[in-house]
Amino acid sequence: MENITTAANAHHEPEFSTKPIWRTFWVLLGITMVELILATIHLKTEFPPKYVLNGIYLILTCAKAFYIIAEFMHLRHEIKNMIMTMAIPALLFVWFAIAFLWDGNSFKELRNRYDSHHYEQSKTPAPKPAEEGHEPAAKKPGSAE
Amino acid sequence: MSQVIPAGQKWWSGGKSPFNVEYGKLMMWYFLMSDAFTFGAFLISYGSIRFATNGWPDPNEVFRAFPLMGDTHLPLVFVSLMTFILIMSSVTMVLAVAAGHQNDRKKVTFYMILTIIGGLMFLGCQAWEWTHLHGEGAWWGRNPFVNADGSKASTNFTNFFFTITGFHGFHVFSGVLINIIMLIKNLRGDFARRGHYLMIEKAGLYWHFVDLVWVFVFTCFYLL
Numbered sequence: 186m187e188n189i190t191t192a193a194n195a196h197h198e199p200e201f202s203t204k205p206i207w208r209t210f211w212v213l214l215g216i217t218m219v220e221l222i223l224a225t226i227h228l229k230t231e232f233p234p235k236y237v238l239n240g241i242y243l244i245l246t247c248a249k250a251f252y253i254i255a256e257f258m259h260l261r262h263e264i265k266n267m268i269m270t271m272a273i274p275a276l277l278f279v280w281f282a283i284a285f286l287w288d289g290n291s292f293k294e295l296r297n298r299y300d301s302h303h304y305e306q307s308k309t310p311a312p313k314p315a316e317e318g319h320e321p322a323a324k325k326p327g328s329a330e
Numbered sequence: 331m332s333q334v335i336p337a338g339q340k341w342w343s344g345g346k347s348p349f350n351v352e353y354g355k356l357m358m359w360y361f362l363m364s365d366a367f368t369f370g371a372f373l374i375s376y377g378s379i380r381f382a383t384n385g386w387p388d389p390n391e392v393f394r395a396f397p398l399m400g401d402t403h404l405p406l407v408f409v410s411l412m413t414f415i416l417i418m419s420s421v422t423m424v425l426a427v428a429a430g431h432q433n434d435r436k437k438v439t440f441y442m443i444l445t446i447i448g449g450l451m452f453l454g455c456q457a458w459e460w461t462h463l464h465g466e467g468a469w470w471g472r473n474p475f476v477n478a479d480g481s482k483a484s485t486n487f488t489n490f491f492f493t494i495t496g497f498h499g500f501h502v503f504s505g506v507l508i509n510i511i512m513l514i515k516n517l518r519g520d521f522a523r524r525g526h527y528l529m530i531e532k533a534g535l536y537w538h539f540v541d542l543v544w545v546f547v548f549t550c551f552y553l554l
Contacts, residue, residue: 202428203425203428206421206424206425206428207421210417210418210421213417214414214417217410217413217414217417220549220553221406221410224390224405224406224553225406228390228405239554242549242553242554243549246545246546246549249545250542250545250546253420253538253541253542253545254538254542256424257420257421257423257424257534257538257541258534258535258538258539258542263349263350263351264341264348264349264350264351266341266348266349267349267350267351267356267359270349271359271363274363275363275366278370278374281370281374282370282374282377285374285375285377285378286374286377286378286381288378289377289378289379289380289381289382290381290382292382293381293382293383293384296382297384304384307383307384307385307481308384308385308479308481309481309482310480310481310482311476311477311480311481311482311483312482
């Protein structure tokens with residue numbers, strides 16, 4: 186029975202076996218576990234510096250995204266032209282993200298340099314417990330951030 | 331683009347689909363791309379605001395609770411569970427698509443039910459997390475958490491968190507609805523009569539996209 190089905194569809198979708206699905210599942214689970222283990226090590230020991238860790242997270246996240254798109258969504262088995270119509274617009278994100286984060290960072294540095302009041306405010310410890318109850322709503326318009 | 335056609339195949343000379351996929355499936359891909367740009371714009375605006383701010387709350391202090399565990403400090407545990415549930419339901423979805431390729435209606439039903447259960451579990455987890463945070467005083471326009479360095483945090487943190495996870499949760503919700511419709515159509519035998527399960531594949535694309543977005547939300551809000 187199984188053989189007949191496979192033979193009948195052989196020319197059409199030979200690539201849709203369940204083996205790569207489970208392999209992809211283990212890859213995704215493994216990457217997530219690595220991320221969590223690294224985060225836990227960082228919490229306990231402060232060992233990998235935060236900016237190194239963020240770079241690692243970014244790479245691992247992109248790896249996970251690649252596996253989901255390529256295997257689960259089956260994109261790598263499509264025609265190259267179609268892959269390109271997705272991949273090229275998606276690559277705009279690289280520029281998009283870098284440009285906006287850079288701009289945000291530059292805004293922060295300029296403001297810290299020229300608005301010392303703002304800088305001191307943002308370094309002042311927050312008032313502690315007493316206000317918890319009514320504070321948030323009351324403070325919102327004044328903080329204007 | 332037309333230079334990169336596979337050797338021997340005249341994809342663009344008419345008579346066949348140049349991308350060799352069904353029209354609806356191609357349009358689902360382009361819809362998902364536009365949706366990716368929406369999510370990307372959300373996440374990048376979150377990122378640029380975070381880069382423009384001196385202090386930011388430590389996610390390990392904010393997201394540290396687990397149901398029924400009281401005040402125990404358990405960072406990352408609950409969100410790992412949510413991630414696992416969503417990856418698992420993505421696997422059952424792709425197994426349903428594979429079963430559809432084998433025209434195995436019973437198996438499609440089985441895996442679609444598992445996928446729907448996974449989606450509902452994820453939504454339940456998110457509902458619990460939102461309720462918990464709301465109980466701590468967090469909501470749009472209200473932020474009870476202080477920055478990692480102890481200074482007062484702005485409401486940007488909670489605004490972005492609730493907007494983006496809410497938008498993602500709404501996608502999960504509509505994905506579950508789509509999956510339920512597909513399950514009903516499969517039970518009625520619509521796809522068996524049609525002779526193919528392409529609709530399951532299109533619903534599957536949407537469902538995997540939801541998982542894909544979660545991968546980025548997970549990194550941006552809970553890890554970084």
